[in-house]
Each structure stands twice: as C-alpha cells, then as structure tokens.
Amino acid sequence: MNLTIKEIRLRNLQILLKESGLSKAAFAQKVGTSAAYISQILSSKTKRSVGSLIAKSMELAFNKPTGWMDNQHLDEQTPDKTVEKTGDKTIDEADVAANAEWYGTFETWDDDKTPLEPDDVVLPFLKEVEIAAGPGRTEVVEYHMQKLRFAKSTLKKAGVDQAHAYCITIVGNSMEPVLPNGATLGIDSSKISVTDGDIYALDHAGALRVKLIYKLPGGGLRLRSFNSHEWPDESYSGDAAKAIKVLGRVFWWSVLR
Numbered sequence: 001m002n003l004t005i006k007e008i009r010l011r012n013l014q015i016l017l018k019e020s021g022l023s024k025a026a027f028a029q030k031v032g033t034s035a036a037y038i039s040q041i042l043s044s045k046t047k048r049s050v051g052s053l054i055a056k057s058m059e060l061a062f063n064k065p066t067g068w069m070d071n072q073h074l075d076e077q078t079p080d081k082t083v084e085k086t087g088d089k090t091i092d093e094a095d096v097a098a099n100a101e102w103y104g105t106f107e108t109w110d111d112d113k114t115p116l117e118p119d120d121v122v123l124p125f126l127k128e129v130e131i132a133a134g135p136g137r138t139e140v141v142e143y144h145m146q147k148l149r150f151a152k153s154t155l156k157k158a159g160v161d162q163a164h165a166y167c168i169t170i171v172g173n174s175m176e177p178v179l180p181n182g183a184t185l186g187i188d189s190s191k192i193s194v195t196d197g198d199i200y201a202l203d204h205a206g207a208l209r210v211k212l213i214y215k216l217p218g219g220g221l222r223l224r225s226f227n228s229h230e231w232p233d234e235s236y237s238g239d240a241a242k243a244i245k246v247l248g249r250v251f252w253w254s255v256l257r
Contacts, residue, residue: 005070009050012069013041016062031057121155122147125167126187126201126208126247140203140247142166148184158251164190166248168201168208174225175210179253185210186252194221199250205243210250216241 003011017027025035033054040048050058055069125146148167155162170183179185179199187201194200194213202209202223211223211234219238225231236244 187248189248191249201247203245
C-alpha cells in the first residue's frame with residue numbers, strides 16, 4: 001500500500017505510542033511538545049501532521065535510527081484502535097482531540113505571611129460604598145482590604161499594566177452562564193474606549209455593573225447581559241448615557257464551583 005509521508009509518520013507515531021506505553025501527556029513531554037499537539041495529529045478532524053523537526057525528536061527520544069519515522073515498518077504492529085460507544089455516535093480514539101493543557105497545581109498564599117515573589121503583584125478590588133450625599137447613594141471606590149495575587153508575566157502577556165489593573169466580583173445571575181454569581185473579574189482601567197460586544201465594568205450612577213456594551217448613534221449606549229432572557233437589553237440615549245462611566249475592559253475571570 002502506497003502511503004503519503006504524512007500517513008507514514010502518523011502510523012509510526014501510533015506505533016511509538018503503543019510501544020512506549022506512555023500516556024499522551026508523558027509521550028509529548030518526552031519528545032518536547034504538548035499533549036494537545038499530539039492529540040491534534042491523531043485526530044481525523046484536524047489537518048495537523050508530524051513535521052520534520054518533531055519526527056526527528058521522536059526518533060531521538062525513542063532511540064530509533066535516522067529516517068525511521070519516514071519509512072513503513074511492516075514488522076511493527078500498528079496499535080489497535082480503541083472504540084468507545086456513546087449515546088450519540090461511535091468515537092474512534094484517533095478522533096479525540098484535547099482542548100486543554102495541564103500547567104500545574106495551585107499555590108496558596110496568605111496576605112500577612114507569604115512574601116511576594118519577584119514576579120508577583122497584588123491587585124486591589126473595586127467596591128460600591130454608600131456615600132453621605134443621600135440615602136441609598138453609592139459610589140465605586142478602590143478597596144484595599146481585599147486583594148488578588150497575579151504574576152506580572154501573566155498581566156504582561158495579556159497586555160495589561162499592573163498600575164491599571166483591578167478586580168471585581170459579579171453579583172447576581174444577569175451575566176450567567178459565562179460569568180456566574182461570585183465570579184471574580186480582572187479589569188484593565190486603561191481600556192475605556194468601547195468596542196462593540198466586548199465586556200466592561202461600569203460605574204452606572206454609583207452602581208458597579210458588568211455588561212456587554214454596544215455604541216448607539218448620538219453617543220448612546222446599549223447594555224446587554226448574557227442572561228438576556230431574564231435581563232433584556234438596556235438602551236440609553238446620549239444624555240442618559242452620561243451617567244454611565246466605563247471603568248475598564250474585562251481581561252480575565254475566574255469561577256469557583
């Protein structure tokens with residue numbers, strides 16, 4: 001059977017996986033790539049293939065002679081395909097592609113006892129507080145009693161200056177299922193120019209809110225919730241929109257379940 005070089009390398013990858021007895025993650029680590037990349041090569045739904053450099057890495061990692069990945073090996077047994085029956089369809093193992101990567105375990109810390117690492121920074125939260133101007137009147141202020149630890153490198157990767165970064169907490173179900181009640185969000189206060197459909201934190205007449213924002217003619221704004229069934233769109237004309245102050249763009253969020 002005449003196979004293309006892509007098909008030959010795929011079959012040889014399958015042989016190496018079976019011979020090694022390793023998981024995809026351990027196999028990927030041994031050859032210097034990611035488990036997601038190996039899964040994408042094995043999946044029939046993607047067009048990823050074993051490139052020349054990674055083929056060479058596989059040969060070196062498993063003590064195969066140069067060019068082994070590019071040749072058919074009739075005396076080697078191609079691994080059996082594992083078939084799983086689900087309620088919807090039959091799935092071949094080669095069709096299963098990873099959509100996540102393992103980065104490591106959590107590291108806990110304490111405000112008073114754990115010193116910051118050189119790459120660490122703590123971000124304050126924004127909070128509504130009642131003001132003396134009248135009953136029920138509130139304003140949004142910086143709240144230093146609650147802080148969240150971030151790596152400076154993480155903020156840099158997101159294009160966020162730590163001097164402009166804050167955190168807030170979602171209350172209620174208006175932004176579910178994406179941002180459920182209790183979710184913590186990172187806000188970049190340097191990004192206050194509205195891009196239609198992006199998520200922003202707002203000071204709306206003293207109320208701290210998080211919404212998708214769309215610009216309307218005449219300087220108006222439309223505020224949209226993910227849970228639009230229970231929370232319909234809110235449209236504000238140019239004058240009414242003046243009570244809405246964009247505090248910053250949401251660049252990160254985290255949810256505990």
